[in-house]
Amino acid sequence: MNKPFYITTPIYYVNDVPHIGHAYTTIAADVVARYYRLRGYDVFSLTGLDEHGQKVQQAAAKAGIEEQVYCDGMAPRFQNLWKRLNISNDAFIRTSDAKHKSIVQKWLQYLFDKKLIYKADYTGWYCTFDERFWTEKDVEGGLCPDCKRPVERLSESNYFFKMSAYGKKLQEYITKDSRAKPPLFIAPWIRRNEVVGFLDKSLNDLSISRPKSRLSWGIELPFDPNYVAYVWFDALVNYISALDYLAPKKTPSDNPFKKYWPATLHLVGKDILTTHAIYWSTILMALELPLPSTIFAHGWWTVNGEKMSKSRGNVVDPNAIIDEFGADAFRYFLLREVPFGHDGDFSREALIGRINSDLANGLGNLLNRTLTLIERFSHGRIPEPVASADTELEGKIKKTAVFLPHAELGIHLLPDKLEFNRALEAIWGLVQLGNQYIDKTAPWTLAKKPEDKPRLNTVLYNAAEALRFLSLTLYPFMPQAAEEMKRQLGLMLNFSKPLLASEVNWGSLLPGTEITKGRPLFPRIETTTKTQGDIRVTQDQQPSPTPQPSSTAATPQATGPAQQITIEEFQKVQLKVGKVLSAERVPKSDKLLKLQVDLGGEQRQVVAGIGKTYEPESLVGRRVVVVTNLKPAKLMGVESQGMVLAAGDKEVGGLVTILEDVQPGTKVK
Numbered sequence: 001m002n003k004p005f006y007i008t009t010p011i012y013y014v015n016d017v018p019h020i021g022h023a024y025t026t027i028a029a030d031v032v033a034r035y036y037r038l039r040g041y042d043v044f045s046l047t048g049l050d051e052h053g054q055k056v057q058q059a060a061a062k063a064g065i066e067e068q069v070y071c072d073g074m075a076p077r078f079q080n081l082w083k084r085l086n087i088s089n090d091a092f093i094r095t096s097d098a099k100h101k102s103i104v105q106k107w108l109q110y111l112f113d114k115k116l117i118y119k120a121d122y123t124g125w126y127c128t129f130d131e132r133f134w135t136e137k138d139v140e141g142g143l144c145p146d147c148k149r150p151v152e153r154l155s156e157s158n159y160f161f162k163m164s165a166y167g168k169k170l171q172e173y174i175t176k177d178s179r180a181k182p183p184l185f186i187a188p189w190i191r192r193n194e195v196v197g198f199l200d201k202s203l204n205d206l207s208i209s210r211p212k213s214r215l216s217w218g219i220e221l222p223f224d225p226n227y228v229a230y231v232w233f234d235a236l237v238n239y240i241s242a243l244d245y246l247a248p249k250k251t252p253s254d255n256p257f258k259k260y261w262p263a264t265l266h267l268v269g270k271d272i273l274t275t276h277a278i279y280w281s282t283i284l285m286a287l288e289l290p291l292p293s294t295i296f297a298h299g300w301w302t303v304n305g306e307k308m309s310k311s312r313g314n315v316v317d318p319n320a321i322i323d324e325f326g327a328d329a330f331r332y333f334l335l336r337e338v339p340f341g342h343d344g345d346f347s348r349e350a351l352i353g354r355i356n357s358d359l360a361n362g363l364g365n366l367l368n369r370t371l372t373l374i375e376r377f378s379h380g381r382i383p384e385p386v387a388s389a390d391t392e393l394e395g396k397i398k399k400t401a402v403f404l405p406h407a408e409l410g411i412h413l414l415p416d417k418l419e420f421n422r423a424l425e426a427i428w429g430l431v432q433l434g435n436q437y438i439d440k441t442a443p444w445t446l447a448k449k450p451e452d453k454p455r456l457n458t459v460l461y462n463a464a465e466a467l468r469f470l471s472l473t474l475y476p477f478m479p480q481a482a483e484e485m486k487r488q489l490g491l492m493l494n495f496s497k498p499l500l501a502s503e504v505n506w507g508s509l510l511p512g513t514e515i516t517k518g519r520p521l522f523p524r525i526e527t528t529t530k531t532q533g534d535i536r537v538t539q540d541q542q543p544s545p546t547p548q549p550s551s552t553a554a555t556p557q558a559t560g561p562a563q564q565i566t567i568e569e570f571q572k573v574q575l576k577v578g579k580v581l582s583a584e585r586v587p588k589s590d591k592l593l594k595l596q597v598d599l600g601g602e603q604r605q606v607v608a609g610i611g612k613t614y615e616p617e618s619l620v621g622r623r624v625v626v627v628t629n630l631k632p633a634k635l636m637g638v639e640s641q642g643m644v645l646a647a648g649d650k651e652v653g654g655l656v657t658i659l660e661d662v663q664p665g666t667k668v669k
């Protein structure tokens with residue numbers, strides 16, 4: 001029997017536009033869900049919408065439609081976004097579901113019967129926007145301490161939940177949390193301390209009703225038809241009501257509640273930690289139900305250093321990001337950029353930076369060059385390895401990526417740790433190792449000697465096997481990219497099933513498998529519009545003579561009027577046609593590309609400063625003109641045995657290319 005794993009996101013307010021904050025929590029939950037499914041857990045993942053309350057009532061009134069019609073119209077905005085982001089939630093709850101409503105009523109009645117809900121008069125400062133009362137000391141200058149809108153003095157009879165009775169019990173429960181004895185109930189640790197501090201003060205009772213005269217869009221109290229339930233009571237109960245009617249039942253006698261409750265993980269933003277850690281925990285105590293194993297509160301995103309808000313007009317629409325950069329790049333960025341419990345700042349520049357350095361240059365390049373080499377040296381099929389002496393690659397992959405609880409990935413993704421950024425760092429350590437492995441073993445050199453063929457086969461096999469592991473480990477984070485890697489590598493993996501022991505063994509990649517090299521996984525994002533603009537300004541300020549053919553290696557450039565030379569002098573320069581066999585970026589340089597060039601009888605490595613104009617992939621197969629008698633030089637530590645010719649002044653405009661099918665090695669005169 002597989003271990004159950006129940007994970008939830010907050011249910012988002014239906015009247016809001018889905019933004020990166022909502023996407024963040026939902027993506028994080030999806031990564032966890034996918035990861036534990038692969039590990040063989042019986043995962044139930046839930047997200048949904050919070051549809052009751054004043055704001056929805058007001059928005060519907062403004063639109064001149066019924067509340068339910070309004071909600072039905074808004075819900076697809078979230079549902080469609082989750083589809084586009086490849087969120088694999090098992091259920092989607094809406095608090096206007098009839099079944100949810102009846103379950104909320106059942107529990108309200110239960111608490112009322114137990115005398116844990118009572119009626120009383122209350123006078124306080126009420127904030128309509130936040131739908132809550134504030135005490136005298138909370139309110140400064142007549143403004144809500146939360147949203148800074150004016151509050152009004154309101155006196156009303158309401159129903160109260162005896163939350164105060166559970167404060168100390170809850171504090172004791174939380175202080176049992178110990179780093180030495182995971183899982184933490186409230187994570188990360190700093191948040192646990194905040195909640196414990198909050199509980200030092202005695203808790204008030206919680207108003208759980210709103211008079212219908214003021215708010216009718218809600219769940220009617222079963223014991224008083226003049227009231228509806230407070231939206232937070234209604235919303236929090238979703239975590240258990242969903243198990244009653246949305247969780248799968250394989251047989252009629254199945255009891256999903258018994259199976260999945262208590263939840264393994266409630267994932268929330270830090271803004272709603274109090275409602276979860278205190279309201280929900282005390283409600284559960286009163287209902288005599290166990291508390292969830294972990295409530296994890298993540299940090300807050302700002303945009304370009306500012307709080308995101310409709311009034312500032314800086315709300316980032318995830319749909320626009322998906323349109324421009326794809327879902328996987330967005331998923332990767334959000335989880336890689338900032339440690340999960342911390343606050344983060346979103347900017348386009350930071351996103352593009354990550355895409356170019358980690359995804360295009362790192363992972364994309366590793367896949368592309370490996371497949372190119374297999375195409376060239378192994379007829380497009382995974383070769384048969386001989387013996388692997390490359391234990392570093394194999395060992396590091398096993399330590400990091402294997403789907404075992406003690407592997408690095410398993411530790412980072414424990415429900416009360418959720419160190420997504422560190423998991424991704426560890427995976428990218430493997431990407432780098434893979435790229436270095438190819439550099440070090442230099443398959444293009446091995447390919448020159450027939451006696452090196454067995455070694456060449458082993459190297460190509462190992463590189464492909466490393467990529468197979470990478471596709472497994474990346475799947476929870478970037479499901480589309482993993483599927484594409486699987487397709488290009490010709491793998492038989494089924495990511496939607498728990499991984500088999502054989503699949504997580506090094507060496508299970510089948511020799512003979514046909515590869516299908518395809519489009520680049522992550523095309524580099526060109527930021528030239530802005531850069532070119534800047535460059536043009538500099539050129540205008542310093543007008544230069546007609547552009548000279550520029551050398552692309554880092555040799556000093558001749559400036560000033562062109563000097564005349566004799567034909568003999570020109571003939572000293574030996575120029576030949578070279579065919580680009582492979583191309584890749586020189587690490588840490590956005591300008592330099594390392595090319596392997598076929599010069600007929602020999603292969604040379606040439607470093608060229610053309611990386612701002614050309615994607616490495618686009619150069620493979622091109623016939624270029626190479627200066628072959630130039631003294632070798634090292635550029636950023638990489639040896640260059642020649643130079644390719646290109647046109648342009650400060651920036652490369654185009655590579656000198658032979659369009660005809662001229663034999664590599666042919667002289668250029």
Ligand code: ME8
Nearest residue numbers: 010011012013021022025050235236268269300301
């Ligand atoms: O609070 N950065 O719904 P909500 C990071 N309906 N995460 C953010 C964010 C930001 N800037 N903005 C929003 C509610 N979030 C209630 C929840 S649950 C029983 C009821 C995310 O639409 C984060 O997860 O205001 C936060 O907790 C949630 O959206 C709040 O969504």
